[in-house]
Amino acid sequence: MVHMCFVSFIMGEGERIKPTIYDVAKEAKVSIATVSKVINKTGSISDPTRKKVNKVIQRLNYKPNVVASALTKKQTDTLALIIPDISNVFFSEISRFIEDKAHEMGLTLFICSTDYNEEKERRYIELLQSKQVDGFIIASGFQNIHLVEEFHQNNIPVTLLAQDNLTESFNVVSVDDYRGGFLAVNHLVSLGHQNIAVIAERVHSSTLRLHAYRDLLGMNGIPIKEENIIRTTASIQNGEKAMLELLQKEIRPTAVFAANDILAVGAMKAARSLGLEVPRDLSVIGFDNMILSTTTVPELTTVAQPIKDMAEKIVDVLIRQIKMPDLAKERTLFVPELIVRESTAQPPKFE
Amino acid sequence: MVHMCFVSFIMGEGERIKPTIYDVAKEAKVSIATVSKVINKTGSISDPTRKKVNKVIQRLNYKPNVVASALTKKQTDTLALIIPDISNVFFSEISRFIEDKAHEMGLTLFICSTDYNEEKERRYIELLQSKQVDGFIIASGFQNIHLVEEFHQNNIPVTLLAQDNLTESFNVVSVDDYRGGFLAVNHLVSLGHQNIAVIAERVHSSTLRLHAYRDLLGMNGIPIKEENIIRTTASIQNGEKAMLELLQKEIRPTAVFAANDILAVGAMKAARSLGLEVPRDLSVIGFDNMILSTTTVPELTTVAQPIKDMAEKIVDVLIRQIKMPDLAKERTLFVPELIVRESTAQPPKFE
């Protein structure tokens, strides 16, 4: 008799209906409250009844319906991660670390790609609010920061990843972009480069990296030529196009600082297509230290972000904010690291 | 008076409480049933009341709680995508297409990385069942297919992506791996290669590609040397290691078929580290046509999968299965395409 399955589990077509907490309670001859308590390890339940209930749970293969529990607890244990594009390696790598950390903390993640598109941003944000996610992580590249401020004011927990905003105070974790830009350009300058171009994205973090570029050139008495600075969006093609344009100049740059590795790869392709050799004729430095930077020939010199640490930190910060909404907001800046590989060298000598 | 916000929306600390359907109903002086009907466009509601209700919804900035509606409708409009690793470009690219298609169909996606690890697979699957996802997409690389069979028998919709299984009948969409392997090896053979190595993953799809290799060599009267075949898992390092080993032989292969682009990139690195030039000394062909294959020097010849079409097809199939569970299962095979770039050439001539 022990393993008999009772009638309510068999339907017309032989379809199995999922057991509910009521079924478990009935089988174990206790109330649903008791079952709930053993599942959640709350209240005080004696050892015998706990075992009894657990046995029934096993036998019926009962899985609590967390939709129902989310409704009562007003908490879904679900986070939303909003990024521009999961197929961009930078975001997929960091997403992976965020997923792992979230999962470790018992949370599940919706990952949504918004393509730098305000309409998609709005649609996803509304949808995810409807889905009652417990908090949002907004990654760099989010366009309509105003949207975020909106629900920030409604006390919905948000943290910003590699993205800052001055009009409202958010929790943010980021790499120190200024410092990263500094490291990159300083590397080029100390190799002897004077004519350094920049290909940067049109996002805030790139702007900070660009500030470092200007300041550093200034500190070294190197004149800044605006036509050496191109802003675009991250893609290999765009990097290539930008570099082609930069190499078109009468006096062409001997080095280029690409604000991320994708653009750097494009730059290398452009150089190659013009018959230039990297790093002999052109030094290239990237940013992010993505897997890409080790697959190029020559391998790419770049600036690494500690994305695993950043990922874990941002989940921690978000969870803290969910639990204690009134805590003061904080910014955490991680320090980047220069990774010297093969794509940078001294500038060619002209007599 | 029009924009007055009523008391229940202001709490002690100035915190706003989300309005519920009751608040809308009260404000609009209708029943909650009516509000529900205008939101879902069900039942029959006169134009004036519909407008009235919508106006209140606007004013209160009401967003339906889909957790509650999921509980009553027993449907979460959420899908689970289980892959080995989102930071692997192949999976992040295909995930992106799946996300887009799912979103277009009104569904949200949980993307979960299981690292070829049975324990993680089990944990995620159980969690997601608890979260009441409407269906699963299981991508290639899933280890414990037995787990899947289990809930397949519980009538939980599952479709397999680029993964087949013979013991149970699932809906599957995949590329025609055998044909893809055929295209790749045939390309090498017709360039004149006789000594062709293979680096393959330990997954079913790679096995099929390997079958094509064997059959094709057989058809061309080329003897198959088992020591030319290495099986490993996908990573640049593993590709490199495998290639190094293959190049250690007395008579070394003149070409290698890597079962995916990641391994191919590793193979190219190995060749380069031994001072060999691709394709002059070694032809390399990959599989998948990932973005990686255009960033290498030389660019990688590979076999492309129509991943966008596959992604769209698989969510269509899954949705169909969710709606009509009793339909017969089907396999959809997409045909791959050879993309010739720079990494393959005729074998070196020896006199």
Next chain:
DNA sequence: CCAGAATGGTTAAGCGCTTTCCGAAAAGAT
């Protein structure tokens, strides 16, 4: 031996929605 404190378990309300069933009113048919 009994008041008071633990301990172990139950009852019942309620989370925010969907949906069936029903009744009233309006519209059409005779």
Next chain:
DNA sequence: ATCTTTTCGGAAAGCGCTTAACCATTCTGG
């Protein structure tokens, strides 16, 4: 003018769970 439909909207049950409040034991110490 009366009867039948149709249209519109409401009442209420219920989805599967959590939790506050409560009650019944058993345990403790004076």
